[in-house]
Amino acid sequence: MQKTNDGNIVVAWIISAARSQVGLQKISQAGAKLWGSNPIILQSATEGLNYPDIVTSDSGGVILFHTETTGNFPAQTVKLRAKKLSSTGTVSWDVSIQNIGTIAAFTVPEVYPDNNFGGLIAWHDDRDNNNLQSAFVQRVSSSGTLYFPVNGAEASLLSNRHKFNPVAAFDNTTGDTYVFWKETEPNQNQNGITGQKFSSNGTRQWTDNGKIFKDLSAPNTISISYLTAEMGNGRAYLFYLEGNSSGLNDKVEGFACDGSGNFLWPGNFTVLSNPTSDKLQLVSTVDVYKNCKLAWGDNRLDASGIYAQDINPNGELGNSVVPVELVSFSADVLENSVVLNWVTATELNNLGFEIEHSINNHNFRKIGFVPGSGTTAEMRSYSFVVQNVSSGIQYYRLKQVDFGGSSTLYNSIEVTVPMPDNFVLYQNHPNPFNPNTTISFSLPVEADVTIKLFNMLGQEITKITEGNFAAGIHNINFDAQNLSSGVYLYTLETAGVDGAGFKSTKKMLLLR
Template structure:
């Protein structure tokens, strides 16, 4: 009897130990999902200590940095691609080396990924999937799911740290929400970095902190889910220039807790909450209606299918892919592949899903795993983009004050049936008047650059926008840029920029009254080497570019003389 009791107790403790290990492993992955700074710290520490960020073994095991504990990097070891939590374990790198043969392993040391194009860029339609391992965005074929470009948006240190969601903005650029940088960034459709989209002015954790998914309202405004900071458990809204407009969905509205993904449907909005375990439903103005789907453990991306049904990726146990009708009634729940983040339905009816082992195709009827398309522990949400719907892809629009004139410059990556650009100006950002028209390039896939000069508009603040007009008369407005012009109160010569420089730099100076102005450059012996200005100039601010390509490296001085006032500054030419 004692022997039987001991056997039963041993079995119980063995089961409890295994269960506890699986729970511990899953909980660590959940913490990484909720707070990617844990993972980011581990990745940065691994690079500093010259240890791997990730390892792929030939036998189909994925090893990835997970967290730093007491100064030691811990790695997650995923052995089951369909069910990442199953049989997973946490090891130090020393334990990894002792347990596994790394001689034929594919090791990522955390360096920038070189571009890898598998099938070339597809025409105009792609699937975009961010990846935390390399802090980049991959592209896949939306028909077959096959890899197109493993570095479509390359790693961009300082701007991408844990990219979660990439979308096509209505204005024609790609927006990427990043959980670590707390920013929504802008890229053109070739993957080139443009700049910060939201919030305007840069990082502001009272507005955005630990952001996840994002979407666009029918009016084109941006909405973003927030997991920490001043707007924790809310969904802030931004205009097309990235200016914060307040919260589209109020903090905690309808019990929303730790929001992740947003889906706009015809008549409502769905937001998944990882801690409220629901897909919350709101009207198109952000007012709470009800909980459409409940009882799901850590729901992430939710999409609307062609037939109006919904597909929901569920991350935590019991996890899998939930299929629901438009009213939230469950039709199926596929558990053959678990720990899901992203989901997309192929034209075949099969589904693509991402989890902690990669991108997988599963059968649309049975949920059985068909193939693993790409192995990675950190693929995120899946987004479909169609660039053929963009009449003109505007990649930049800037305004600069030069010699009391305002110079507008803009570039396009592609154009379709583009008649041209009406240039509009406003003094109050409400009423705009057309001040010029620049013809477009019709239809082209080549980059085009345009410029317009607003000559001496006077003093004050001015707002500019472009009205892009198609041949059929349809039009779309660009974002707004603003410039202020004031007469300088004092004589001033600014430090050249850049400095040191090679081979050119820019001098900026202010003249408070009409004067004869002289700007010259001298070497260290006092010899004049260039005269840049020697004429009467009206009061204002001026910028002059200096090309020193014919001069030797060394220290130079530049002197500004205006009437009886003068100033000298030093600069350094380094070739």
């Protein structure tokens, strides 16, 4: 079952028949059947369709993955296919995922969305006919294009190993796919966990044999089952049930790794639950704040208990809600202005951002405010222009403020405003103004400077500043509280130590 991007629900199931079929129906928010009073039935004259699973696609459609089976157990041939159904239930395309037919009977492939209206599917098969299962993955786009090699990308070439029950997670920021699986020796008495990262075209990134996260155990000491993978904050998470020598799945455990396969949590592995009880059917998800949520069946008190656990991105048990997740904060210098840019991944109760400035990275003052987006799980981009910035090293930082008045300070960034190459008189800011404005000018060399104010008849009103100034960008505050509204002219005259002279005039508008 999946929610479509037009706000409805699509359900898929197996219909028992001489050759099994797949039924599908789209349900509105009001509970109405949108694909007719009877479901859409997909069937084959020669093959049974089993294990349907769907992901959300574009324009109200879904992508259906399923197996195709011919023959009788145990001599069955099992393949994989994918189909896209439009918002009206019409099959838009139909592609082969695995056409070799070497998937073991009763294998249930794992299906995942790629957050780009396409999907991932992971499975194991014995296409080499050596009685060893290998892990494979394929990604298909919303238009039916296969991103990885035909019949899937193989996760590991390591010989003399089973690679069972692969699970996958997709990083939609980098386009990388992470796959993890249970690895055993041929007799399946020793268990471990290995992973692989694939590039966007299905190239293995962690060597051809993958990366070992949990070495093979001593014989008959532990079991590993119900693997589930998630992605968030540029890191991959894997959770699983670990059983003891008596066959009891008594531990829920997990780890996080970065794009290079390095462990990210203290002690590498975190135990989420370990009371002496049998645990089954582990499932997981990631919330908008990148906390992982897990649930499983547990018989510690009765035969049908359900338990759950939170784990935050740092590997600590319990929820961790960050009011604003800041992805980036950077600056660009444009003449005598600095453009600050920042991006958030999620926001909770966010009133906005105060922009603070310092010349020594210690004493900061507020210079502006940018409204936030309240609460959102969507990525947001912001910018703020700081005008009339002096030459030299400047520091800027953000102070996030929520609607309740709480605030969070982020690390500052250092910005170097270079020395100017030319004499320049900049437009005053703000303009129009009342009664204060800033006049900025740049000097490529040390110079004697005079700035005078004139009315529109050319009569001098006042001398705004006069003196010797070092090379660089300078800002002069002008207070016009004793002047009446109107248009005025301000003129900069310089005499540089190198003998160069410069004169420039601009208009300013005082509005009371």
